[in-house]
Amino acid sequence: MPFYHKLGDIPRVKHTTFYKKDGKSLYREELYSSKGFSGIYSNKYYIHMPTSVESVREIKPFADAAWPDAPVLYFHFFTDKKVTKGDFISSRNLFLKNAHCRISTAHPSQDTDRFFRNAYHAELVFIHRGTGKFVSEYGQIPFVEGDQIIIPRAVTYQLKFDSYADNKIVIVESSTAYEVPRKYRTDYGQILEDAPYCERDFKLPEYMTPHDESGKFVVVLKAGERYFEHTLPWHPFNVVGWDGYLYPFAFNIKDYHPKVGRIHLPPPVHLAFNTGHFIVCNFVPRPYDFHPNAVPAPYFHSNIDSDEVLYYIDGDFMSRTGVVSGSITLHPGGMPHGPQPGRTEASVGAKETKEWALMIDTYEPLVPTIHVKETVDPAYAQSWLGGD
Ligand SMILES: [Fe+2]
Numbered sequence: 001m002p003f004y005h006k007l008g009d010i011p012r013v014k015h016t017t018f019y020k021k022d023g024k025s026l027y028r029e030e031l032y033s034s035k036g037f038s039g040i041y042s043n044k045y046y047i048h049m050p051t052s053v054e055s056v057r058e059i060k061p062f063a064d065a066a067w068p069d070a071p072v073l074y075f076h077f078f079t080d081k082k083v084t085k086g087d088f089i090s091s092r093n094l095f096l097k098n099a100h101c102r103i104s105t106a107h108p109s110q111d112t113d114r115f116f117r118n119a120y121h122a123e124l125v126f127i128h129r130g131t132g133k134f135v136s137e138y139g140q141i142p143f144v145e146g147d148q149i150i151i152p153r154a155v156t157y158q159l160k161f162d163s164y165a166d167n168k169i170v171i172v173e174s175s176t177a178y179e180v181p182r183k184y185r186t187d188y189g190q191i192l193e194d195a196p197y198c199e200r201d202f203k204l205p206e207y208m209t210p211h212d213e214s215g216k217f218v219v220v221l222k223a224g225e226r227y228f229e230h231t232l233p234w235h236p237f238n239v240v241g242w243d244g245y246l247y248p249f250a251f252n253i254k255d256y257h258p259k260v261g262r263i264h265l266p267p268p269v270h271l272a273f274n275t276g277h278f279i280v281c282n283f284v285p286r287p288y289d290f291h292p293n294a295v296p297a298p299y300f301h302s303n304i305d306s307d308e309v310l311y312y313i314d315g316d317f318m319s320r321t322g323v324v325s326g327s328i329t330l331h332p333g334g335m336p337h338g339p340q341p342g343r344t345e346a347s348v349g350a351k352e353t354k355e356w357a358l359m360i361d362t363y364e365p366l367v368p369t370i371h372v373k374e375t376v377d378p379a380y381a382q383s384w385l386g387g388d
Helices: 343-347 370-375
Strands: 005-008 028-033 041-046 055-059 075-078 092-097 101-106 115-118 122-129 132-136 139-143 147-151 156-161 168-174 214-223 226-234 239-244 249-252 271-274 278-283 307-314 327-331 356-362
Touching: 075 370, 092 327, 092 370, 101 356, 132 147, 139 147, 139 249, 147 271
Parallel strands: 115 214
Antiparallel strands: 005 239, 028 041, 041 239, 055 226, 075 327, 092 101, 101 168, 115 156, 122 147, 122 168, 132 139, 132 156, 147 249, 214 226, 271 278, 278 356, 307 327, 307 356
16 A cells, blocks of 8 residues: 555554553564565554464365366356355355466355465455455455455455355455556655546555454465465454554445546556556446547557456446456457457447456466366357458
8 A cells, every 4th residue: 555554552662562451461563564674564563472373284175277278269258157155265266377366256155254364465356246344454444346455465354245145256366466556656655646546545444443352263374376274372353553554455446537538548548556467457437539530449459468358347348249247358468359340330439338347467378277168158269250
């Protein structure tokens, strides 16, 4: 996060004695920092030592999802056709992956007492359907449909849904941090006037009464493709206060202010967040280009050094036929892509689009998993044939 936030009780001076109410025992301070000691950080104050672990065991909650002979081709697949019952951890299905980015969806259908901590990846959790609370040692963030919850590495958290009848989330894991793009920030980090959002659009953690509870608390720790259950003797949310710049937050796609041009503007105008290895764009309803002869649908294009993934949320997507809410398309690098037959002509003269979508452009190739094979639209790759 690019700005300072503070919740709960913290000492006047950091790294000094901070006593509990008995006046004798100390709260435990943890510096939670990035890029060694050179990046943004926070200081958290626990009732109990954050290092207490009673036991650890490796678990294998997911079958191997590899699809070793997947072709390099255009893909369209239906993520709502792959539904695994389970909690916000076990219901995940991985569709696309590379060394720096992993894209999964989930339909959480049950609550859990388990906690989750992603050791090697930051996460963007998009709430497609469902409402509830994201809870972590930093406090709680109530979420609604359209929220993109940005979770730094190693935050311990739970997703508590209000109901378990019809939830859908998209999880985009990143080996590097999600950041507000540099071009949206001043030299001091404040978000610029012409950015598509500002600080007040971000949902920050709200204060939550510390959980001073002993017992057996299970944290599922994900480390790359390995999973461990760590059993802790204390509830992990026993934090009385914290301050700093490094913490989870949320931004709703409905708060994204789009830009339009006289002629078609390329996808960087839809940029929301970047990481070291991919970008995330928000496509939202907006007026179309206003040149009298404008072609609003995109031209055919080759992004020679990136793969392009679109997750379709809602509305009529201007360049695609056959996609539905919950569809994903993958257009790999090394192949040109563009509107399907008839879509360019149909866009001429149109005044607005009502599309809602997330786009993830990765700088390294993505590998489809077996879940893509199971849910694929078999006609998509040849859908441009006969278009002229
Ligand atoms: Fe594209």
